Amino acid sequence: MKINRILGYFRLHSISFLRSKSGVFFVVIFPLILMLIFGSIFGGTTSNKTNLIVQNLDPGQQSWGLVNVLNHTDLFSIKIIGNNENISSAASHMSIDQGIVIPANFTANYHNNSIFIRYYHNPSSQYSSSVNLLINNILLQYYGGSNSQSVKVNIDSLPISATIPKPVDYYLPGLIGFTMLNGVFTTIYQVPNYRQKKIFRQLSFSGLTKSEWLASSTLFFYVITLISDLILYVVGLLFFGIKISLSPVNVIVAAITIFFGMLIFISLGLIAGIATKNEETASIIGNLIFFPMLFLSGVFFPTSFMPPFLLTISSFLPLTYFINALNSILIFNDASSVALDIILMGIGAAVLFGVSSYLASRIEDF
Amino acid sequence: MRIGDTVPDYAIEVRNLKKSYGNFTAVNGISFNVRKGEIFSLLGPNGAGKTTTIEIMEGVRTRDSGIVSILGIDPGKDRKALLNIAGILPQDFNFINNVTPMESLRFYIGSMSAESDPMELLAMVELDDKSNTVFEKLSGGQKQKLGLAMSLVNDPEVIFLDEPTAGLDPISRRTIWKVIGDLKKRGKSIVLTTHYLEEAENLADYVSIINHGEIVANGSPSDIVRENHDHDTMVVHVDDQTVMRGIDLGVNYTIQGNSVTISLTENAQFFSVVEKFRQLGINITDLTLKRESLEDVFIRMVNGDNSNEN
Numbered sequence: 001m002k003i004n005r006i007l008g009y010f011r012l013h014s015i016s017f018l019r020s021k022s023g024v025f026f027v028v029i030f031p032l033i034l035m036l037i038f039g040s041i042f043g044g045t046t047s048n049k050t051n052l053i054v055q056n057l058d059p060g061q062q063s064w065g066l067v068n069v070l071n072h073t074d075l076f077s078i079k080i081i082g083n084n085e086n087i088s089s090a091a092s093h094m095s096i097d098q099g100i101v102i103p104a105n106f107t108a109n110y111h112n113n114s115i116f117i118r119y120y121h122n123p124s125s126q127y128s129s130s131v132n133l134l135i136n137n138i139l140l141q142y143y144g145g146s147n148s149q150s151v152k153v154n155i156d157s158l159p160i161s162a163t164i165p166k167p168v169d170y171y172l173p174g175l176i177g178f179t180m181l182n183g184v185f186t187t188i189y190q191v192p193n194y195r196q197k198k199i200f201r202q203l204s205f206s207g208l209t210k211s212e213w214l215a216s217s218t219l220f221f222y223v224i225t226l227i228s229d230l231i232l233y234v235v236g237l238l239f240f241g242i243k244i245s246l247s248p249v250n251v252i253v254a255a256i257t258i259f260f261g262m263l264i265f266i267s268l269g270l271i272a273g274i275a276t277k278n279e280e281t282a283s284i285i286g287n288l289i290f291f292p293m294l295f296l297s298g299v300f301f302p303t304s305f306m307p308p309f310l311l312t313i314s315s316f317l318p319l320t321y322f323i324n325a326l327n328s329i330l331i332f333n334d335a336s337s338v339a340l341d342i343i344l345m346g347i348g349a350a351v352l353f354g355v356s357s358y359l360a361s362r363i364e365d366f
Numbered sequence: 367m368r369i370g371d372t373v374p375d376y377a378i379e380v381r382n383l384k385k386s387y388g389n390f391t392a393v394n395g396i397s398f399n400v401r402k403g404e405i406f407s408l409l410g411p412n413g414a415g416k417t418t419t420i421e422i423m424e425g426v427r428t429r430d431s432g433i434v435s436i437l438g439i440d441p442g443k444d445r446k447a448l449l450n451i452a453g454i455l456p457q458d459f460n461f462i463n464n465v466t467p468m469e470s471l472r473f474y475i476g477s478m479s480a481e482s483d484p485m486e487l488l489a490m491v492e493l494d495d496k497s498n499t500v501f502e503k504l505s506g507g508q509k510q511k512l513g514l515a516m517s518l519v520n521d522p523e524v525i526f527l528d529e530p531t532a533g534l535d536p537i538s539r540r541t542i543w544k545v546i547g548d549l550k551k552r553g554k555s556i557v558l559t560t561h562y563l564e565e566a567e568n569l570a571d572y573v574s575i576i577n578h579g580e581i582v583a584n585g586s587p588s589d590i591v592r593e594n595h596d597h598d599t600m601v602v603h604v605d606d607q608t609v610m611r612g613i614d615l616g617v618n619y620t621i622q623g624n625s626v627t628i629s630l631t632e633n634a635q636f637f638s639v640v641e642k643f644r645q646l647g648i649n650i651t652d653l654t655l656k657r658e659s660l661e662d663v664f665i666r667m668v669n670g671d672n673s674n675e676n
Contacts, residue, residue: 002477004475004476004477005476007476007478008472008473008476009473009477011473012462012465012469012470012473015464015465015469016462016463016464016465017464018467018498020463022463103406197460198456198458198460199460199461199462201426201456202456202459202460202461202516204426205449205454205456205516206473206474206477206516206519207446207449207477207478207479228374356469
């Protein structure tokens, strides 16, 4: 491999890309437009108020009765978390700024005519006092009104110690994923196009080898993705005050994540592009890869809002792990929690890049 | 070795080359040599095996058997070395749509670590005024000129030109002919495939005609015409065609309007026919003699058409 040939093709590819109106539009301009549209719509609001995290530490019947009551009011979308989870962390990851913790002795207390729960809320939210009042009234109605037994209700209100991101904050990782998906599309089209027009053969006459072409194309997508992501961040920061954690560790871990993501998506594009005979088939395969990932991987909203069956599908999509990892790093400042995501992505990237390299080595005339 | 070659100085040697695609035999044991500094033309109809042969020589395609040597390099084994000494203009040359000729040449120069001046190369093919026009906006002839310039980036010793003027206008074709002629003057060895027999006749020093994967004729264009000569054609225009009825000219002829087309198998027949017209008092208003060309020989060879008209 010769670096001058890799950089030479990188330059040529960059020039060609920058002159391609559709390429620049979909990789740079379109994500920016989405950022501006969604940012304008959701930039000033907080998360959905009806979402409520519930952590039930009590094994008794009464506590689950309370959960059912809250669920049946249709005022809340209940998200139950495990007993060992930290409600603040869960709040951050789910982007929900309120929750209740039912203590372990809830049922026992009920039998002593006194119940108590903790209500965690975002003090900066204008809705938290209303939600507090609402929960209080529901408890009073259920335990103090219709029942023969009169129970004293206590709600301990505590601030949730989590940085609750605004919806617009989520768009940055999502839109970074979106730019990756566009990379898939570009590659899917390029391979059959170059093959049909025998451009691969022509490139080979310059001495450029398949591995150099692959290395150069990968480098190109990495650089263009980083540039596109930087533009998105700057626009998000300037227009909507987007908040992400850019500590040196986070930047390095995010760069590794983006690198693995880019390898996965360029490999997917290559595999699909090499497998297709023409651009028309490439378009169909591109759409089959693009749209499920676009809507089921958390590009536009957190996957935690999805129903269970969609979550199952989502767990098979590589973009889900990519966006989850970027959310944890950039939004929740929790780079240490993404080790598994990065390992899985690294394995996926190695396998897919190996397959795509093997298939690329079999491109005719190159 | 070619007849008359005592000390062979070949740039290219091909021996008993074979290539099949499934059950179809594209090249069936052909052999030929290309001398250094010579323009060698491989002629044949579509599907004859020309492009397969040239692509094997370029290292693009593998061969089933046979020997191929380009200045001592086996293109099937060391393509990297081949690309250092060879320039290639493939059939239907194409390149990346959004880059200019200048950028394309700079990429080639950088990739090949060559020292050419891109502007000089563009001037050589008369494309310097389009140096900053993107590829997709170039005409067919301009694209082909760029392909030729790109094939010359590394100042190659051997140049493969696969139908370099196909579909071009006469002016572009002449430009490319001029460049090919200049390359020959600089001692370059050139392999040229073409559909235009006139092109081969004008440019080539040596020609091989290939049909159904086999070479059916070898030699200089004039040798091939001479050795395979069948007849020349004499066209005579007369005042009145009715006077021609029933006349025996001693040769085959056909009449169309006032025009008489006469087939001459020997040079002496020309004079005897003119004398016959004089004796019969037929007034000749115009006379042209068309010698058999490489194209005529080629068409007859590949079609197996040796019939005489009458």
